[in-house]
Amino acid sequence: MSTPPTAPQKKAPSRNFVQQIIDADRKAGKNGGRVHTRFPPEPNGYLHIGHAKSICLNFGLAVQYGGKCNLRFDDTNPIKEEEQYVRSIIEDVRWLGFDWEDRLCYGSDYFGKMFDCAVDLINKGKAYVCDLTADQTREYRGTLTSPGKNSPFRDRGVEENLDLFERMRAGEFPDGSRTLRAKIDMASPNLNMRDPVMYRILHAGHHRTSEEWCIYPMYDWAHGLEDSVERITHSICTLEFENHRPLYDWFLDALGVFHPQQIEFARLELTYTVMSKRKLLELVQEKLVGGWDDPRMPTLSGLRRRGVTPESIRAFCDRIGVAKFNSTIDIATLQNCVREDLNKRAPRVMGVLRPLRVVIENYPENEVEELDAVNNPEDPSAGTRKVPFSRVLYIEHEDFMEEPPRKFFRLALGREVRLRYAYFITCRDVIKDESTGEVVELRCSYDPATRGGDSPDGRKVKATLHWVSEKHAVDIEVRLYNHLFTKEVPDSTEEGGDWRENLNPESLEVLPSCKAEPSLANAQPGTRFQFERKGYFCVDPDSTSEKRVFNRTVSLRDSWARAQKKAAGK
């Protein structure tokens, strides 16, 4: 049967509100249909997954509409910004998979242009030099419910303003002594419009312009101008800038220059993590984590080190959508995207996290067999490999229970299970540490007829365990990560509490003595694997030639563990 030509079309994929605005603009012929966006980070910290949402939005829009997207550093505050952040941001955006071609821009490149524009505004009587101190400026601004009052310097003449502004630039005045302000409306209900500061005096070296300037533009003054100079059509930013849009528009109109459209969307929040730059900085500075790239951090460098792929981050950003509602995404959604991606591409290997020694009593003493193992059942082209099997093995400690509860399918005394790709084994005896009672070794027998894992008599087994041959195993270290915080919303604390109280003491668990199959001996940092039945792991740069270190990116979905947890919770 063939599809009739007039079959009802599948609903067109829905468009988010930004796309709808752009669609309408193009339909109206605005900007000649051109779409040009930008991602404008301030180089004062590392990028995190919240930034990824913005990056995917801005660069994604450019791709969808055949337009362009600039990478632009909004570097107007030399006190907070550093070269190291510029480098990390460039690396992270590239890693995410986006290309700005030759359009790597810096706000600081336009400092000269901005100065000239400020002079233009002074000449138009729309800006003035103000001698009020910071404290006085605040007092004059008024409050949310009461209007401000005009600065006594508001009506200075153009010539005097010009002279003072030139001298501000020349370095004649100390920090904080004067500002250049826009002359708008001290009674505006929007505080941003109450004669906002355009320039402040800052005798500070800049990571790019060095000592060239001692006055620096404020965000509101600089940003629209940067957008305008770059002929940005749609200037996308987060919700907190909504109140700034009238000012954005005012500056551009006052100047009479190309006028991009500012559009605001809700930033990303994730459960069990913090996203504010300030808090992330504190985690690093107070050594609450190992650094910006600690695999528990929501930074792109942390996620990368943990083993998260750029593809899964992009899929995640697609999936969560773009809107104006302030929402918090369940971290499970991210994990799902990671698993979805890694399931298709990560080669499977066997690694035992908490080894329990198993001796196959009826297996020949010095015999070694090379068994065939599938590299990736999701990808036949990944082929197979050989895994050595011998008399003494390690299995996962939790795969054995002396007194198995109902629905525990794994190994127990007298029970038969399959060793993946190998043989059926039956547990014959349990050896315990005499003093602690801890199970330290299992004595088992195997059925030679089940070689490869199939039983010729059609006998079924309820479980398949992963394993590693003792004498062939490589020693590895495994680092397990859990949520960085114990609460979905780390900011929620008792009265007077601190968000740090919600840090999860068990967010990192180091297992120094794990065993893995020999194929992992030379795995290079950054390589990802699935440890069968355990999860996805990525080789950490801390690895040495003697010992590889693996980060658990994310566990496999585990209905048994979930059931256990649920039972324990009850």
Added chain:
RNA sequence: UGGGCUGUGGUGCAAUCGGUAGCACGUCUGACUCUGGAUCAGAAGGUUCCAGGUUCGAGUCCUGGCAGCCCAGCCA
């Protein structure tokens, strides 16, 4: 009685000009399986913030409330 924005299953996002609420994640079943993975099939879950109004018909329009977020840096 400062201003701006936002309210749709547990979570996030849809629903063209008003046409009778859909997708994903999560949760729970079941099937299948040499990963308790993956896959497949299914289920539960909604006074669309509330109250009025317009209309044959309202998540969409009107009026009035309520709730949440943002704003008083010479930060961005």
